[in-house]
Amino acid sequence: RxxxxxxxxxxxxxxxxxxxxxxxxxxxxxxxxxxxxxxxxxxxxxxxxxxxxxxxxxxxxxxxxxxxxxxxxxxxxxxxxSAESKRELVLFLREFCTVSSSLQPAQRMQLSRDLAGRGVFDIISDVLRSQEKVLVSAGTDILHYLTQDPNLLRSYIANHEESSREGISLLGLLIEGIATDFGGEMLCQFLEILKVLLDGCTADTVTQCRDFIELFYEKCFDKLINIIESSRVEEYSAKLEILYNICELLCFCARHHPYKIKITFFGSNSMEKILTLTRRRERSLVVAAVRIMRTIIGAGRNDELLISHVIEFNTLKPIIEVFVENGNRYNMLHSTVLELLDFIRKENLKSLVLYVVESFWDQLLMFEQLASIQAFKLKYQEYVDIAEETQTTSVDHTRKADERGLDKEEEDYFSKDSNEEDSAAQTRHAHQQCLVKPANGSEIHHIPARPKSGGLVDNGSDKDYKPSPKRPVKADEA
Structure with missing residues (x-):
């Protein structure tokens, strides 16, 4: 009662x-x-x-x-x-958002907009700066509820990035949250919030989404990479759950923003820093690093510049080395590396197939009995055979072209001589067929161009011929 x-x-x-x-x-x-x-x-x-x-x-x-x-x-x-009263109010707001899940989707969206309009993001920013885990947990729960309309949070972060108190924006607080050991489900909450913000772009929200993604890669991506790099030193190493969640977020980014990932990797040695995780004792982290590489290659398989970068910097070397160190133990690492090699083979990434076999075949030889490795070597041999066949065909075509060129020259030469002879014969015939016309205009028979050596009457030898003496001309006849 x-x-x-x-x-x-x-x-x-x-x-x-x-x-x-x-x-x-x-x-x-x-x-x-x-x-x-x-x-x-x-x-x-x-x-x-x-x-x-x-x-x-x-x-x-x-x-x-x-x-x-x-x-x-x-x-x-x-x-x-008081701090206690504020704590109670934050917990009340979390409960209010939790029970709102019973509303219809349109009503939940409207409630999110109403809360955003009343300044709930400013309150959450203050809550996430608290050192009390209960308050931080309540803040992440409220923020996760508000991501039903992620564009509200994207717009707030973009508009308040430069004017954030103490130099830490809400986006920076989310990055700190994923890199802090809060324990429990809070790490997953931070990860899910960032995933929602980095995904879900539609035609209506493409501008806000693009601005937020640019801001994330400009301000936060290097921080995540540095956390991984610092894990090489034991005293500064982050906990396993933190590193694993960061790897999960990087995989998500590689799938959804392959172009931005490529630009980021070309601008720094980010991939090399990520692959330092292959030296960790925890196999789950090694597998996570290999999965990042697999995701990047899968997203950029049609990008020759990215493939060339992988080959030039020998990026797959740490992966092959840890695969060889793992030996014949059938575990997640074994399966993940084989899946990477199978993907390269099935996608016909010729440059990577040649690079792997020519660079690491001596190390992979101990796994030659595996079907995946055998298929990979066969694919390599196929590329080599095609290259040799293409080269041989090219040489044959060149030789035949040269021979055809020589035959053509000979034909032209002899054809030219024959044409000259025909032309000369026609010229002689034309001279012999000249027509002579007398003064009266009547035609006479053809006269040879060159007269015969004898007279009109054949009297035998010309030397026996003696002309009759001329009769003297009389004066009256003259």
């Missing part, structure tokens, strides 16, 4: 809301404590439906109560309240 079980972080003046809260509390107590083992599925479903309906009723009334929402956020911003 006493209502001392309910603590009020802030007074609720609506009696209907208070009544529903008390009723819901009693139903939850009956379901979870009194009848925990004696409820059938139908009764349990009915009780859950009543609880969700009550939650929706309470949230709808409170979010539409302008006076209540103003008092809530004004009190949370106030610097005059």
């Amino acid at each position: 006493s209502m001392q079980f309910s603590r009020r972080a802030i007074p609720i003046r609506n009696a209907s809301v208070v009544s529903k809260i008390h009723q819901t509390y009693r139903i939850c107590y009956i379901k979870d404590v009194i009848l925990q083992k004696g409820l059938d599925e139908a009764t349990l479903a009915s009780l859950n439906a009543i609880i969700n309906a009550n939650y929706a009723f309470v949230v709808c009334l409170l979010k539409d109560d302008t006076s209540f929402m103003q008092r809530l956020f004004a009190t949370m911003r106030s610097s005059n309240i």
Whole structure:
């Protein structure tokens, strides 16, 4: 009968809301404590439906109560309240967001926009700076709920990046959160929030999403890489869970932003720093590093510049070395490296196939009995045979072309001589066929161009011929 079980972080003046809260509390107590083992599925479903309906009723009334929402956020911003009171208000806001999951999607989106408009992100930024894990956990839960509309958070971060208090923006706090050992589910919460912000770009939000991605790679990417690099020194090494979550985030970035990853890797030796994890004793971290390399190659398999970078800097060397060190032990590392080699072979990445075999075949020879390694070597031999065949064919074509060129020259030469002879014969014939016309215009028979040596009458030898003496001409005839 006493209502001392309910603590009020802030007074609720609506009696209907208070009544529903008390009723819901009693139903939850009956379901979870009194009848925990004696409820059938139908009764349990009915009780859950009543609880969700009550939650929706309470949230709808409170979010539409302008006076209540103003008092809530004004009190949370106030610097005059005690740490305990502020803590209770933050926990209340988390509970408020949690029970809002019973609303319809459109109502949840609208509630997120209403909370963002009232300045909830400023409050969360202060909460995440707290040293109290309970408050930080509550802040991440609230922030995770608000990522139902990630563009709200992207816009806030982009607009407040330069004016953040103490030089740490909300994005910087998220990066610090993923690199801090809070334990429990908090690391996963930070990771999920960053994934949502880095993904989910649509045609309507492409500008805000692009701006946030640029900001992330400019301000935060190197910090994540440096955390991995510092893990080589034991005293500065981050915990296993932190490094694993960072690797998970880098894999996510490689899948969704291959172009940005390529530019980032070309600008620094980021891939080499990531592959320092292959020297760790924890096999899960070694596998995570190999998965990053596999994801990068998979996303950029059509990018010759990226493939050339991998070959030029001998990036696969640490992976092959740790694979050889693992020996014949069949574990996740063994399977992950073989999957990487299978992917290179199946995708016909010729440059990488040649690079792996020509650089590391002496080391891989001990695994020659494995089907994956045999197939990889066959693919290499196929490329070599094709190259030799292409070269031989090219030489044959060149030789045949030269021979055809020589035959053509000979044909042209003899054809030219024949044409000259025909031309000369035609010229002689033309001279012999000249026509002579007398003065009267009548034609006569053809006369040879060169006269015969004899006279008109053949009188034998020319030397026996004696012309008759000329008769003297008389004066009267003259």
